[in-house]
Amino acid sequence: MTTTAQLPKELRDFYEDPAVPVASGASRSLRQARMLAAALGTGKAHTILDIGCGDGTAAATAAPLLKGHRIVGVDWSQDALKRARAHLTYAIRGELTGEGLPFGTGSADAVLFSEVIEHLVDPDAALDEIRRVLRPGGHLMLSTPNLAAWYNRALLLAGVQPVFSEVSLRAIHGRPGTEVVGHLRLYTARALREFVGAAGFEVVRVEGAPFHGVPRPLRPLDRLACARPSLASILLLHARRT
Numbered sequence: 001m002t003t004t005a006q007l008p009k010e011l012r013d014f015y016e017d018p019a020v021p022v023a024s025g026a027s028r029s030l031r032q033a034r035m036l037a038a039a040l041g042t043g044k045a046h047t048i049l050d051i052g053c054g055d056g057t058a059a060a061t062a063a064p065l066l067k068g069h070r071i072v073g074v075d076w077s078q079d080a081l082k083r084a085r086a087h088l089t090y091a092i093r094g095e096l097t098g099e100g101l102p103f104g105t106g107s108a109d110a111v112l113f114s115e116v117i118e119h120l121v122d123p124d125a126a127l128d129e130i131r132r133v134l135r136p137g138g139h140l141m142l143s144t145p146n147l148a149a150w151y152n153r154a155l156l157l158a159g160v161q162p163v164f165s166e167v168s169l170r171a172i173h174g175r176p177g178t179e180v181v182g183h184l185r186l187y188t189a190r191a192l193r194e195f196v197g198a199a200g201f202e203v204v205r206v207e208g209a210p211f212h213g214v215p216r217p218l219r220p221l222d223r224l225a226c227a228r229p230s231l232a233s234i235l236l237l238h239a240r241r242t
Helices: 009-016 026-040 057-066 078-084 123-133 150-157 189-198 216-225
Strands: 047-051 070-075 090-093 108-114 134-145 201-209 234-241
Touching (some): 026 057, 026 134, 026 201, 057 070, 057 108, 108 123, 123 189, 134 189, 150 216, 189 201
Parallel strands (some): 047 070, 070 090
Antiparallel strands (some): 134 234, 201 234
């Protein structure tokens, strides 16, 4: 999760806090890894950048499905990188804006961009930098919470603040849940497709993934909703650099 796009100091301090959640669960990581493994195919080693790798647990979960490929964790937080190095062979400090990522143009075959874009002040600049480091035809695997998740539609009808949205970094106000996670941007499936397409990518497909924070009695319904990405908790987008 942890990356920066000209963040004010308060947000930087917030994302440096090890208690801030860094991913939506192992199910999302595994589904995303399967999508990427199928896109990369077999027979050649590829370089995969996990941008906003956080503590590295999501990449470690995906690694068994991406054997033979080199996964490089990238984060701006030194604390996150220290923890990530327990899971990843390569973990490098880098930013999406300002100095930019420490990689040459067209040097990466794929980018994992998981639970990051919703935290960015300037997501447009972030996708520009990702496009720069990807080779033509390279793969972008992006995941983010779905503003139009099935339960958010019901909550809005009841006048309740949607899950994943936040009005404060200090406390939860007006929505279910107990964790403040620092979301600044939220996307529907349609908005995400259009946004990524406008940034110079060809969207291949969008899939859905469940959210670990859904109450246990509702989890079977949450898994069923994955069949229709527009209703799923988490959006998994696969795009190719044009």
